[in-house]
Amino acid sequence: MLEPDIRPESDFRERVWAFVRSVPPGKVVTYGQVAAMLGYPFAARAVGSVLHHTPTHAKVPCQRVVNRWGRLAPTYGDGGAEQHRMELLADGVEVRPDFTVDLKIYQWWPEITSEG
DNA sequence: ATGCTGACAGGAG
DNA sequence: ACTCCTGCCAGCA
Numbered sequence: 001m002l003e004p005d006i007r008p009e010s011d012f013r014e015r016v017w018a019f020v021r022s023v024p025p026g027k028v029v030t031y032g033q034v035a036a037m038l039g040y041p042f043a044a045r046a047v048g049s050v051l052h053h054t055p056t057h058a059k060v061p062c063q064r065v066v067n068r069w070g071r072l073a074p075t076y077g078d079g080g081a082e083q084h085r086m087e088l089l090a091d092g093v094e095v096r097p098d099f100t101v102d103l104k105i106y107q108w109w110p111e112i113t114s115e116g
Numbered sequence: 117a118t119g120c121t122g123a124c125a126g127g128a129g
Numbered sequence: 130a131c132t133c134c135t136g137c138c139a140g141c142a
Binding site for chain 2: 030031032035041042043044045046047048049050051052054062065066067068071072073074075076077080081084
């Protein structure tokens with residue numbers, strides 16, 4: 001597990017990209033989860049907006065970000081959910097014909113509250 | 117600074 | 130599990 005540059009002095013977008021890049025292949029996270037990790041439990045919408053504006057040179061695996069129900073992005077890149085599914089399959093994530101992912105299997109957590 | 121938009125999330129039927 | 134309305138936040142004109 002790497003340590004992303006999730007710093008408050010950085011811009012919101014940079015924090016989002018940094019966190020998303022910390023997501024390992026074969027795993028996915030929800031917009032709300034990312035937002036919560038950044039300190040904004042209700043900024044899920046902002047996270048989605050940021051990812052939508054994510055430049056190609058950002059090298060960000062936005063494919064590993066789905067909604068709370070594991071739903072893929074309907075307007076992902078130019079191919080929409082179609083392309084999103086391809087990217088997920090490439091990472092080893094199985095996507096249902098409904099364009100949904102089983103979060104209980106692929107959802108990833110950066111830090112588990114296992115302090116004991 | 118104000119108003120509108122969007123790859124969200126939660127509650128109710 | 131899906132649909133409709135509401136609340137939150139960041140980005141852009």
